[in-house]
Amino acid sequence: MEKLSAQRIRPFLTGTIGKELQVYQVIDSTNTAAKLLAKNGAPHGAVVIAAQQTAGRGRQGRIFYSPPDAGLYLSIILRPHISAEESLLITPAAAVAVARAIAHTTGVQVQIKWVNDLYYQGKKLCGILTESALDGYGGVAYAVLGIGINLLNKNFPPELQEIATSLAAAGTQPDRNLLAAAILSEFDKIYVHLEDKEFLEEYRSRSCVIGKQVALVYGEKQQTVMVHAIDDHANLVVSGTDGVPFLVGCGEVSLKGDWK
Numbered sequence: 001m002e003k004l005s006a007q008r009i010r011p012f013l014t015g016t017i018g019k020e021l022q023v024y025q026v027i028d029s030t031n032t033a034a035k036l037l038a039k040n041g042a043p044h045g046a047v048v049i050a051a052q053q054t055a056g057r058g059r060q061g062r063i064f065y066s067p068p069d070a071g072l073y074l075s076i077i078l079r080p081h082i083s084a085e086e087s088l089l090i091t092p093a094a095a096v097a098v099a100r101a102i103a104h105t106t107g108v109q110v111q112i113k114w115v116n117d118l119y120y121q122g123k124k125l126c127g128i129l130t131e132s133a134l135d136g137y138g139g140v141a142y143a144v145l146g147i148g149i150n151l152l153n154k155n156f157p158p159e160l161q162e163i164a165t166s167l168a169a170a171g172t173q174p175d176r177n178l179l180a181a182a183i184l185s186e187f188d189k190i191y192v193h194l195e196d197k198e199f200l201e202e203y204r205s206r207s208c209v210i211g212k213q214v215a216l217v218y219g220e221k222q223q224t225v226m227v228h229a230i231d232d233h234a235n236l237v238v239s240g241t242d243g244v245p246f247l248v249g250c251g252e253v254s255l256k257g258d259w260k
């Protein structure tokens with residue numbers, strides 16, 4: 001596999017995101033590093049990329065499996081001039097950007113499992129974790145958008161074997177520098193027009209939950225709901241057994257094997 005390198009990524013960047021770029025072969029967590037850079041004043045669009053993480057983090061305190069030279073792990077520092085509510089669109093925008101970048105560099109079409117996982121044939125290929133610091137005035141001081149993609153993994157640890165996949169398992173091995181550049185450039189294109197919400201059209205068309213019965217999990221609680229739509233704030237529009245529709249803005253959904 002091509003060595004991950006800033007020189008190989010930079011020529012393919014089309015926007016401001018990634019102009020300031022730090023590349024590591026090993027790091028604890030690109031999100032942790034990017035948060036520290038953001039606290040110390042790093043500009044909008046600065047990026048940290050790594051070929052391996054020793055302490056990759058997922059949502060809800062989970063570990064994100066990040067072995068050497070098998071994936072792509074990157075974090076983007078954003079300084080959004082939008083409300084905290086609108087900043088909730090960053091994660092779904094990133095899901096669309098990564099899906100487009102994968103399609104452009106490999107031809108593989110992935111699905112989006114609300115709100116921020118990319119799936120291929122029913123297994124997770126990519127996770128996204130956005131961590132924001134509020135400015136105390138209803139806005140966002142900075143956000144760190146972290147993206148982890150499984151590229152080469154064929155042998156996942158036993159607990160992941162049934163639920164995780166990689167681009168190699170999908171039959172493709174893209175140059176990770178080109179894939180990184182494509183992700184940064186695609187995200188830049190969406191981000192500059194984030195408030196138009198045009199990307200939500202593609203988010204919906206790639207969604208694997210619309211029209212499905214899913215298990216909605218919040219903390220210890222679980223409820224089976226029907227997903228009717230995804231609204232303009234990326235909330236799920238669902239109904240329970242009483243048929244009354246309601247909105248879901250956080251939590252997780254599980255598809256119970258219904259991927260068709």
Ligand code: BTN
Nearest residue numbers: 029031056057058059127146148
């Ligand atoms: C999830 O699936 O729960 C989110 C996973 C996010 C993983 C990425 S890898 C790059 C960045 N650095 C981290 O420590 N986490 C994110």
